[in-house]
Amino acid sequence: MRRKAQTLAQELGVPFAETEQTADLDLLLVSTPERLELRDNRDQRIGPVSVDFSSLDLRPFGPGLSRRQPLARAFGKKVRTIADATAGLAQDALLLALMGFQVTAIERSGVVGNRDFFFLDENGKLVTESLRDFTKKALRKRFASLSAFLQRWTAAERKQAIIEELANEGLPLDPLADEVGKDLDPFDLICHVAFDRRPLTRRERAQNVRKRDVFAKYGPQARAVLEALLAKYQDDGVLNLDDPRILHIAPFDLMGTPTQLIREFGTRADFERAVHELQAALYQEVA
Numbered sequence: 001m002r003r004k005a006q007t008l009a010q011e012l013g014v015p016f017a018e019t020e021q022t023a024d025l026d027l028l029l030v031s032t033p034e035r036l037e038l039r040d041n042r043d044q045r046i047g048p049v050s051v052d053f054s055s056l057d058l059r060p061f062g063p064g065l066s067r068r069q070p071l072a073r074a075f076g077k078k079v080r081t082i083a084d085a086t087a088g089l090a091q092d093a094l095l096l097a098l099m100g101f102q103v104t105a106i107e108r109s110g111v112v113g114n115r116d117f118f119f120l121d122e123n124g125k126l127v128t129e130s131l132r133d134f135t136k137k138a139l140r141k142r143f144a145s146l147s148a149f150l151q152r153w154t155a156a157e158r159k160q161a162i163i164e165e166l167a168n169e170g171l172p173l174d175p176l177a178d179e180v181g182k183d184l185d186p187f188d189l190i191c192h193v194a195f196d197r198r199p200l201t202r203r204e205r206a207q208n209v210r211k212r213d214v215f216a217k218y219g220p221q222a223r224a225v226l227e228a229l230l231a232k233y234q235d236d237g238v239l240n241l242d243d244p245r246i247l248h249i250a251p252f253d254l255m256g257t258p259t260q261l262i263r264e265f266g267t268r269a270d271f272e273r274a275v276h277e278l279q280a281a282l283y284q285e286v287a
Helices: 002-012 091-098 131-142 146-155 159-168 174-180 186-195 202-212 220-236 244-248 258-263 268-282
Strands: 027-031 036-040 081-084 102-106 116-120 126-130
Touching: 002 027, 081 091, 091 102, 126 131, 131 174, 131 186, 146 159, 146 186, 159 186, 174 186, 202 220, 202 268, 220 244, 220 268, 244 258, 258 268
Parallel strands: 081 102
Antiparallel strands: 027 036, 102 116, 116 126
16 A cells, blocks of 8 residues: 555655655645545645545446446547546546546646646556646647648638637647636647747737738728727637627627628628638738
């Protein structure tokens, strides 16, 4: 038991102790006569954390690991990769991994997860990686090079589709965006983390578009719509700018009905073409 506890502490990157005299350490894995506990000495209001898997049915062919149970059925038959973004003490993640899913457990609690990823590799070994390192490796597997990613991004009229594909493959970008802490859109986030490219914030990209005056060929009302779309990208990170449903919300609802606003460009196809030109301008390199 002691050797296993020491190995676990090493894998988690925390000290291991068998004594109560640990006040000088922050996070600590402690072996008590009853169980292993993870303790946070930085905040005495937080009690020790321990996990009891004894209530789980982990028999290889038992009902607890059946693909027919509700937890497994919720993902359907085609899903193979799962990101548990609120892993907690990882009981569900453990069950899903033992059912054969590839599970990434994400827990942002400083006591439980410390913003690291814990997952089982192909040999069933617990692997711990920082969020940034895990995401970089996963993105480099998905896109072999910066050029490959740029080609994929440029070819996609609907940029949000790429983000949704990554999330469906167990790679949600929101936790990474929170950690990087800048107002980056997914394009810059991927280029920066996966390929070490200097990022631009959404505001910087929007300002570059305004400097190039790409709206000059349109009439006043159409220019106002495009400027409002650009502001939605800058302030809210909206990527689906060509979705007409966006014209139902502020500030567009004060400019006219969606049909009226689209007619300022001609047809719906003309509106979509104008928005795609705006999106292309956002990612145009600046000398």
